[in-house]
Amino acid sequence: MTSHTTVTTPNPDQINDVAATNTAAANDAAAGDSATADADNVDNGIELSTIFEPYFRPDANTIVCGALDEQKVEALAKAGVELVINLQPDDELSFDEAAAVKRAGMYYEQLPVSGAADLKQLKVLAFDNILRQYHGKKVALHCGSGNRVGAVTALRAGWLRGRKMDTAMARGRSHGLSKLEDEVYNRLLVPR
Template structure:
């Protein structure tokens, strides 16, 4: 009995079912890039040339937290989809959009994402704010741990707004995603 073809088929089956992994270090060229968890990259604004870099690196999905008016000359959705990646948009314009409903949607998008996934806004600050609120409201983390998690994702200038939301009377009540 020849075992070589069977072992070859087994190897093919294993690699076909394995989760996608980002190739190389192509992503550090992105603005404000961080890898806060396996298979997830947080970043700042994507430029048109970045889409080919993401595709080459093996990224399977982009979650965009910007509003369309931020990049009127760049149809990110069309470019990402044309490259064969999934695209989701959760527009977070500023502190007023840091709501429990948006955090629950952010959590669903992350849980359902095809990995590797890039989550971005203009500077990664909104990404970090959403990650901090998710850590508190979804994962039940205490405020300082949630803030630290947000910083790992890119939280900077929105930290006071995040702290304000976490200091509210309902800060301890978890969101049902």
């Protein structure tokens, strides 16, 4: 008895489709691994988005969040933050934040902004000065909710950086601007 084996030659288009699918899958896996590695590298493997609420990340070196406590200060330090800028006045703080930040090995700056009444050019100039002094450092900016950080950031973009209204407001929103949005918009209408 003779045995016959049928050999089927695949269509060249099928070979190319399979190769393309395998290459795309490998690229997707590598990109996913790379994105995960990049995120891990940015914050030393600390998942800040699960620790802070609210949490804004306008860029790799800027973190905007709400009020801090001892554990959150430690998380920022582990994530490689070099500077904490606090826009809350002392009467809003529940612990000695300056001491906790310094103990954790970070720089600390406090620029109290109580609300809309403090959104003045001198405060924005002081904010700009702090950011310039620590240029290139990984920074965590905070207030109670991120709203005041966003307001000061938008005013800085408009008044000091000469950004157009839409750009300045978008910059503020990326840093947490919400309830003070109308106030900031009206202040940006006035040339400085």
